[in-house]
Every structure is written in C-alpha cells, then in structure tokens.
Amino acid sequence: MAKQLPYQTLTEIFQRFAAAEPEPKGELDHVNVYTLVVAVALSAQATDAGVNKATAKLFKIADTPQKMLDLGEEGLIEHIKTIGLFRQKAKNVMKTARILVEDYGGEVPSSRAALQSLPGVGRKTANVVLNMWWGHPAQAVDTHIFRVGNRSGIAPGKDVDAVERAIEDNIPAEYQRHAHHWLILHGRYTCVARKPKCAACLIRDLCEFEEKTL
Template identity: 85%
Template sequence: MAKQLDYHTIREIFTRFHAAEPEPKGELEHVNAYTLVVAVALSAQATDAGVNKATRKLFQIADTPEKMLALGEEGVIEHIKTIGLYRNKAKNVIKLSRILVDEYGGVVPNSRAALQALPGVGRKTANVVLNMWWHYPAQAVDTHIFRVGNRTGICPGKDVVAVERAIEDNVPVDFQQHAHHWLILHGRYTCVARKPKCNACLIRDLCQFEDKTE
C-alpha cells in the first residue's frame, strides 16, 4: 500500500483527469433511476458491456418495477441468462421490485440506507445510484478504484470503506462529484491489474507505484 499523497499532488492529479475527460460518465445503460438500480445490481461480478447487452431489450419491456413484476422471474431470466449468477440476480430484481412497489409507491428512494436495504443492493451499488442519478458526491469503490487508490497513494486503504473515506477526506471537493468515475476509468483502461500501461499514464510522474512498466 502506498502512502497517502499530499493535497497539492492529489489536486494536480484530478486537474489532469478533468482536463482529459471533463464529464466522465458511468458506462451502464439506463433510462431512469429504477433501471439504473437494476443495471448496477446485475453488474456484480460481470462487465458493464455484458450487462448492457442483456438489458437493452429487457428495459424496453420493463422500465418500471410494476412492469418487471409483470414480466416475472422466468421472464427476467430469459433476458439476463448471459450474465453470471443470473438466477440469483433475477430473484433479487423481482424482490427489490416488489419492495419498491409495496413500500415506495414504485419510486426509487434516494437515501443510502433505503437503497442498501433492497435485495442485491450493497453500499457500492447504492453509491453508484446516488452519484449517477442524484448527483450526490458518493464514492462507489470497486476493484479498479481499490487498486488505483492503493497503488498511487491517491486514496489508500485496507478495505473498500477505508478507500471510500480516503477519497472523501483527501480529494478536493470540486472534484468529488466525478472522482470515482475518473478512478474507475483510469483503472479499467490504464492502471490495469496485471500490466499497467505506465507509459500512457497521465499521472506517471505523480504516482507512488514502484513497479512501473516500461
């Protein structure tokens, strides 16, 4: 684990990220808050591209919890069976849809606790929804962010909650809204797990990673 970088270095890192991609976006396709919740729940241990491929037709048919319940668990399975753990995920989609209809009038709640109480929705999923739909500066820490945070020293931590807090505590507030998107994209396309593309890295000179590739 790298040491925590200082304020000025972190500000320079995010200034460069912003210059390269001023408005980074999540890659999961959705049409409203409900389909975003479903898409993020389906993305656990699956790629965004794989989820998008499965949900394009699903969301044309069922873009509300009421329509998803009408489709039923088997109907959901037919659309998402190319995604890992599809049976369990279909079960959770139906369960969370039922709760949204019964307890929230079909409307997705915008509190982290309420979102986390939905089946198949953890803290990371809740934070993605809060950030992408309500533009709240929540930090959804996945494996990419955990790796980048600890390699670079931007937001080191022993677990995902510690990394989340390190982002909140150390990234300047004007970069908080998009911080997790910049870090995810950096980890997905440049600071990859096995052979990071250090030569193509925007922040190579600021990063504490000792085993830089040539």
C-alpha cells in the first residue's frame, strides 16, 4: 500500500484527469434511473460489456418496475442467463421491482438508505446510482478504484470502506463528483491489474507505485 499523496499532488492528478476527460461517463447502458439500478445490480462479478449485451433487448420491454413484474422471473432469466449468478440476480431484481411498485409508487428513491434496503443493492450500487443519476459526490469503490487508490497513493486503504473515506477526505471538493469515474476508467484501461501501462499513464510522475512498467 502506497502512502497517502499530499493535497497538492492530488490536485495536480485530478486536474490532469479533468483536462483529458472533462465529463467522464459510466459504461453501463441504461435509459432511466430504474434501468440504471438494474444494470448496476446485474454487474456484480460481471463485466459492463456483458451486462450491456444482456440488457440491450431487456430494457426495450422492461424499463419500469411494473413492466419487469409483467415480464416475470423466467422471462427475465431468458435475457440475463449469460451473466454470472443470473438466477439469484433475477430473484433480487423481481423482489426490488415489487418493493418499488408497492412501497414507492414505482419510483426509485433518491436516498442511500432507501436504495440499500432494496434486495441486491449494496452501498457500492447505491453510490453509483446517487452519483450517475442525481449527481451526488458519492464514491463507488470497485476493484479498479481499490487497486488504483492503493497502488498510486491517491486513496490508500485496507478495505473498500477505507478507500471510500480516503477519497472523500483527501480529494479536492471540486473533483469529488467525477472522481470515481476517472479512477474506474484509469484502472480499467491504464492502471490494469497484471501489467499497468505506466508508459501511457497521465500521472506516472506523480504516482507512488514502485514497480512501474516501462
């Protein structure tokens, strides 16, 4: 685990990220906040590309909780059976749809606590939805962010909660809204797990990683 980078260095890092990609976007396809919740829940232990392939047709016919209930669990499974853990995920999606219809008038709630009360929706999923749909500076720490945060010194921490706190406590406020997207994309395409592409890295001169590749 690298040591926490100083504030000035973090400011320079995020200035570079912002200059390269001013409005970073998540890579899960969705058409509204409900389909975003479903897509993020389906993405656990799966790739965004795999989820997008499975939901391309699904979201054309089931883009509201009621339409999902009308489709039914077996109908949902037919669309998502290429995704890992699809049976359990299908059960959670159907339970969530019923709760949203019966308790929230078919609308997705905008509070973290309410989102986390939904089946299959953990803190990471709730943070993604809060950030991507409502623009909250919520930090959804996945494996990419955990790796980048610890490897670089941007947000070191022994677990995802510690990394989330390190982002919130140390990254300048003006970069908080997009921080998790910049870090995910950096981890997905540059600071990859096995052999990071340090030669192509925007922040290689600021990063604490000792085993840089050339």
